[in-house]
Amino acid sequence: MRATPLLRGLSILCLGMLSLAATVQAQSPAPAWPTRPGTVVQGYPAGSAIDIVTRHLAAHLQKTTGQTFIAEVKTGALGNIAAQYVARAKPDGSTILLTANATHAANIHLFKNLGFDPVKDFVPVTTLHSLGFLLLINPARVPVTNVAGLLEHIKNQNGKASYGTGSASARVASELLLQIRGDLKATNVPYKGSSQAMSDLMSGQLDFIFADPGSALGHIRAGTLRALAVTNKERVPCAPDVPTMSEAGVPGYDLTSWFAVFLPAGTPQPIATRLATLANEAFQTDEGKAIEKNLCLSSFPGSPASLARLVETDTAKWGQIIKRAGIEAQ
Structure with a gap:
């Protein structure tokens, strides 16, 4: 049975409406955001x-x-x-x-x-x-000027050296340093954040920590803390005098x-x-x-x-x- 002109017209109209709906849906705006605090x-x-x-x-x-x-x-x-x-x-x-x-x-x-x-x-x-991390010491407790000196200090402590970690990155950075030589042992003291670890470093309760440069620069300039190296692959502009770990004698150390x-x-x-x-x-x-x-x-x-x-x-x-x-x- 052949379709009447009316049926053909309705079919074309329906197809047109479906096409228009698909076009409108494709062009619909993204969800409003933000809609609340x-x-x-x-x-x-x-x-x-x-x-x-x-x-x-x-x-x-x-x-x-x-x-x-x-x-x-x-x-x-x-x-x-x-x-x-x-x-x-x-x-x-x-x-x-x-x-x-x-x-x-x-x-x-x-x-x-x-x-x-x-x-x-x-x-x-x-x-x-x-961002990278600075390897920090309190020169009043650990009187060294480079990474080699810190490693020797840790060895001489016979397992009594300690380090603070306020983040996963700081802990990994610390453990990597200790893995350089198999005879090094130190105790990890965990903190909720690097600022608390830094406070205990300055009070002489820790031997070293890794912390972000921004939180440490003021203490470094004041002489209360000393930066031995930065974990970045290249030196950082805010502390251009601080060597990278590779420059400090730890080749291949790159942690950001x-x-x-x-x-x-x-x-x-x-x-x-x-x-x-x-x-x-x-x-x-x-x-x-x-x-x-x-x-x-x-x-x-x-x-x-x-x-x-x-x-x-x-x-x-x-x-x-x-x-x-x-x-x-x-």
Whole structure:
């Protein structure tokens, strides 16, 4: 039976409506964001480098979006507490994690139970900064001027030397140093953050620590602490007189950390993309650049895709480093 002109017309009309609906759907705007006050969460002590970065990001998001954003500190378990909190938050872009590489590359090798999955429980947004660490001593307790002198001091302590660690990166950096020679032993004293470890170093209770340059430069200039080396592959502009570990007699030692932004799994990708743009813009401002200079941070902008790749490669890299350092998961 042949279709009547009316039926043919209705068929064409229906097909046209379906095509129009598909076009409208494809061109529909991204989900509105932000739709309510937001929080930028970080898991390290107040006043630390990552805390300062977090507060600046929250202020920039509030200024550029017109929505309230606050910075929140949730310390504990080398950043894991903050990561757990954000992983369980509503995936609408209102709860943001700003964290170091520990939670998404190192801690999975250091803890038997993280309480979250670094990949499945998060949407990657962007990297912000990279940074190395300074090997620090209190010259009043350890009167040496180079890494070789520190290693000899540790050996002479016959296992009584101690070092403080306020992050996963600091612990790995310390253990790697001790692995240079098989006859070196020292006791790890864990802290919630590097600032507490630095306080005990200055009071003479520790032999050495690794800490971010921004938190140590003032003490170095005052002469209360001495920097023996930096873990970066190259010297850092904020401490040009401090040699790299390779220059200090530890060839091949290259250890850097990074700060990055994540959202809870299930957050719409357009929100992650928009947040990545705003987060990177936050540190292109004069205030953002001043923060980077004062904290000795290297700019490390990225995207959701580049951060996803970095998490994958650095998880494998830190796993190898931690295994080589002989650290067992707790």
